[in-house]
Amino acid sequence: MGATATWSEFLRDPNRVIEAMEENGDVTLVRRSAPPVRLSDAAEAAATEETLGALTQLLALAMDDELLERLVDRLTIAFPWIELLPADQRPEFVADFLNNARGGLSVGRLSGLTATLAAWRDTAAAYADPRIRVDASDLDYLDEPVPVPNPEGDE
Incomplete structure (x- = not known):
């Protein structure tokens, strides 16, 4: 689950915060006017990342058409x-999700997977929007490019 401490508590008494991390697995450091920071054991985080990577690789290797459908x-x-x-x-x-998971886990960066998931979720939301025609019959195509103003007002 983890514990929570303020940034000030961490600066005043880092040993107590480290003890809380060792007992709870990680500590979320809450900061004023800034996003929280998580303090965790690097070896445990690396082991979790390695395990996730192995599971993702095994899933991708096991993927055949029948398994993909299920x-x-x-x-x-x-x-x-x-x-x-x-x-x-x-x-x-x-396929896109698995490829991004495999690639991201191999380099220890999952931000691409997060972006992929968000993009597909947004695509699903667009398909659900009744104002959008999936067959693109509501689009008008231009024969020549038309300049549009910069929405931020800069030329």
Whole structure:
């Protein structure tokens, strides 16, 4: 679960905060006017990352068409918004998610996976928007480019 401490408490009594981390697994340091910071044991975090990487690699290696289809069906439990995607895009989401997970875990950076997940969720939301026609029949195509003003007002 973890513990919580203020940044000031950490600066005044770091040993107490470290003890709390050792007892609870990690400590969230709350700061004024700044996002919280998590203090955790680096070896434990590395072991977790390595395990997640191994699981992701095993899942990707085990993926065949039949497993992919079952996984797509089961992912709707964890990510209900997947139902809003067209059926032919759901396997593409799974492949994109797994590729980004494998790549991100191999370099220890999951921000790309986070962005991928958000982009697919936003795509699902767009499909659910009744103002948007999925077949793009509501779009007007231009024969020539038209300059548009900068929304921030800078030229």
